[in-house]
């Protein structure tokens with residue numbers, strides 16, 4: 266989201282009583298002083314927390330200079346901050362547990378989108394029939410959704426349950442019927458394996474993880490369910 270729009274969105278959300286959390290790779294934090302200027306508008310009467318991405322997908326080391334600058338600025342401004350990292354199978358260097366005293370949360374690599382296209386080939390694989398559960402999302406009762414810049418509301422990135430440009434967000438959430446959704450229903454009942462079986466899709470014998478199988482199935486189903494499996498960017502198309 267472009268910076269001035271992001272600031273206005275945060276202000277509006279705070280006015281409505283929402284807790285605002287901003288995720289960023291800190292491309293803007295070229296020095297601690299610069300980072301203070303970028304972050305300062307978010308401290309005006311708002312309780313904003315920061316989740317910053319720092320790992321070997323974002324820089325040459327686990328601790329990127331930009332994230333260190335942003336952490337220093339957040340401390341100066343007394344903002345809540347955490348750092349998120351994603352496992353990097355090719356390195357033996359361990360992920361630090363803290364960056365400048367800020368806790369680092371280390372998450373699993375999910376083999377979907379760019380990770381499926383670029384990293385899955387070299388990953389260790391497991392038989393496809395093992396992936397009978399979505400390991401990450403409560404699709405039956407999602408605790409959170411993502412809304413993208415085209416208005417799509419996602420229960421998992423690329424699985425949309427409606428579009429806020431066509432329907433109010435509250436109607437989309439209240440009208441969510443996971444067991445009537447041809448993508449979500451099998452995923453709840455039997456994970457990516459059930460998605461493949463329900464739609465009679467071809468598959469390989471092994472995959473890097475559940476998301477790898479799920480994403481491969483979604484790519485095959487996009488033509489049939491273009492309003493659910495959207496937008497194009499989630500599937501590497503522009």
Ligand code: SF4
Nearest residue numbers: 399401421475476479
């Ligand atoms: S890609 Fe599929 S298996 Fe992975 S988190 Fe999303 S819904 Fe679950």
